[in-house]
Amino acid sequence: xxxxxxxxxxxxxxxxxxxxxxxxxxxxxxxxxxxxxxxxxxxxxxxxxxxxxxxxxxxxxxxxxxxxxxxxxxxxxxxxxxxxxxxxxxxxxxxxxxxxxxxxxxxxxxxxxxxxxxxxxxxxxxxxxxxxxxxxxxxxxxxxxxxxxxxxxxxxxxxxxxxxxxxxxxxxxxxxxxxxxxxxxxxxxxxxxxxxxxxxxxxxxxxxxxxxxxxxxxxxxxxxxxxxxxxxxxxxxxxxxxxxxxxxxxxxxxxxxxxxxxxxxxxxxxxxxxxxxxxxxxxxxxxxxxxxxxxxxxxxxxxxxxxxxxxxxxxxxxxxxxxxxxxxxxxxxxxxxxxxxxxxxxxxxxxxxxxxxxxxxxxxxxxxxxxxxxxxxxxxxxxxxxxxxxxxxxxxxxxxxxxxxxxxxxxxxxxxxxxxxxxxxxxxxxxxxxxxxxxxxxxxxxxxxxxxxxxxxxxxxxxxxxxxxxxxxxxxxxxxxxxxxxxxxxxxxxxxxxxxxxxxxxxxxx
Numbered sequence: 405x406x407x408x409x410x411x412x413x414x415x416x417x418x419x420x421x422x423x424x425x426x427x428x429x430x431x432x433x434x435x436x437x438x439x440x441x442x443x444x445x446x447x448x449x450x451x452x453x454x455x456x457x458x459x460x461x462x463x464x465x466x467x468x469x470x471x472x473x474x475x476x477x478x479x480x481x482x483x484x485x486x487x488x489x490x491x492x493x494x495x496x497x498x499x500x501x502x503x504x505x506x507x508x509x510x511x512x513x514x515x516x517x518x519x520x521x522x523x524x525x526x527x528x529x530x531x532x533x534x535x536x537x538x539x540x541x542x543x544x545x546x547x548x549x550x551x552x553x554x555x556x557x558x559x560x561x562x563x564x565x566x567x568x569x570x571x572x573x574x575x576x577x578x579x580x581x582x583x584x585x586x587x588x589x590x591x592x593x594x595x596x597x598x599x600x601x602x603x604x605x606x607x608x609x610x611x612x613x614x615x616x617x618x619x620x621x622x623x624x625x626x627x628x629x630x631x632x633x634x635x636x637x638x639x640x641x642x643x644x645x646x647x648x649x650x651x652x653x654x655x656x657x658x659x660x661x662x663x664x665x666x667x668x669x670x671x672x673x674x675x676x677x678x679x680x681x682x683x684x685x686x687x688x689x690x691x692x693x694x695x696x697x698x699x700x701x702x703x704x705x706x707x708x709x710x711x712x713x714x715x716x717x718x719x720x721x722x723x724x725x726x727x728x729x730x731x732x733x734x735x736x737x738x739x740x741x742x743x744x745x746x747x748x749x750x751x752x753x754x755x756x757x758x759x760x761x762x763x764x765x766x767x768x769x770x771x772x773x774x775x776x777x778x779x780x781x782x783x784x785x786x787x788x789x790x791x792x793x794x795x796x797x798x799x800x801x802x803x804x805x806x807x808x809x810x811x812x813x814x815x816x817x818x819x820x821x822x823x824x825x826x827x828x829x830x831x832x833x834x835x836x837x838x839x840x841x842x843x844x845x846x847x848x849x850x851x852x853x854x855x856x857x858x859x860x861x862x863x864x865x866x867x868x869x870x871x872x873x874x875x876x877x878x879x880x881x882x883x884x885x886x887x888x889x890x891x892x893x894x895x896x897x898x899x900x901x902x903x904x905x906x907x908x909x910x911x912x913x914x
Contacts, residue, residue, distance in 0.1 A: 703832025
């Protein structure tokens with residue numbers, strides 16, 4: 405465990421390195437980066453990362469798979485990247501809470517800052533929603549979740565207008581909640597496609613201006629062995645009633661789509677009855693996104709696990725299509741009762757008149773309840789370990805050699821990547837972000853070398869500079885590369901080494 409920096413308020417930021425330290429340099433093994441709690445309402449991301457670390461530590465030496473996994477791979481964990489934000493959210497009655505570091509702002513242009521945010525009108529310790537009855541309203545009551553509102557079907561009138569979070573007109577300008585606490589959003593502070601506030605709400609002054617993100621960035625740059633980066637996405641379709649809940653826009657990078665598809669196929673082959681909760685990650689409507697930076701600036705495969713979308717155990721889950729969480733929420737609502745929601749109760753509002761205040765409490769929206777927390781954490785851990793397992797795993801196959809008419813010897817060797825994540829992503833290769841992989845023939849006098857581009861016809865382009873160390877752009881997912889050398893020795897030493905930043909170092913002597 406190491407401290408990688410401090411938060412805006414001076415709290416220490418901690419990083420864990422989980423691996424078998426006795427089986428090689430942790431920073432030379434293929435690695436997965438994992439952080440928790442960068443999303444403003446997902447309190448349990450930290451718990452899931454720590455559960456994963458705990459499970460690995462408890463299982464090492466007892467479970468053969470875990471022990472071997474930690475011998476070969478490294479897991480870097482930043483459990484709590486934004487401790488200030490978490491503390492504020494835990495201590496506020498608001499549903500949304502602060503998203504990041506404070507940034508007092510004048511949203512309504514009246515010369516005052518943060519003076520008209522939500523208020524706990526009924527004094528129950530939670531800021532829930534306000535609704536008003538209207539025969540021509542936009543919203544109807546959800547038949548499955550009675551305290552939730554849905555958009556009325558197209559062409560039909562609803563029963564309610566949804567006004568927003570409970571609050572008064574604190575500054576007397578006729579508007580309610582129009583100038584809440586300002587914030588800087590940690591999800592839009594990363595140095596790829598960054599845009600200022602007028603285009604991206606919550607944007608910081610410049611990329612990596614938030615100390616927490618800068619600490620995470622510097623940690624990643626110090627560890628070029630990171631092949632994939634994972635964070636958590638917290639569901640929003642129960643939090644914002646006006647949201648369709650149909651999911652994010654699909655990523656447009658076809659190579660990324662194919663990598664995701666291969667990962668999902670492999671996951672279902674191993675665990676056919678488990679829900680693979682990988683979100684479409686690179687949404688085009690976000691500027692300065694964290695996973696955009698990992699992919700575009702660093703060539704690292706971005707992975708975003710969508711929490712609380714794991715299918716329930718009931719048979720009727722199949723009827724829910726792509727929304728299994730809704731069925732489980734309905735069941736949990738009936739079990740938890742008032743722990744999950746505040747009943748809708750009448751309230752005379754000085755601005756809106758007769759309204760009702762109520763709805764789900766903040767802890768029930770974005771986080772698993774006590775009834776399912778341990779199961780959710782375990783399922784998240786399984787998917788995280790699957791991603792760690794699928795970071796590159798390189799194998800040197802038995803070489804072949806033959807004498808040439810001029811007395812030299814021709815040597816061939818094949819290097820295989822057994823995993824579903826390549827040593828360099830296609831974006832990394834096209835942008836030349838990371839150095840190539842090196843395949844070396846050691847302890848021999850090499851006069852020529854090449855990467856074989858047509859494995860059946862032994863076609864390739866000779867590498868004239870340093871031919872004993874062949875540069876390989878990438879070793880693809882579940883793919884191989886073949887290298888050819890010509891040596892002066894009639895009986896060459898068959899000693900090979902593969903040196904890959906994200907695939908590790910493999911050495912073998914035949």
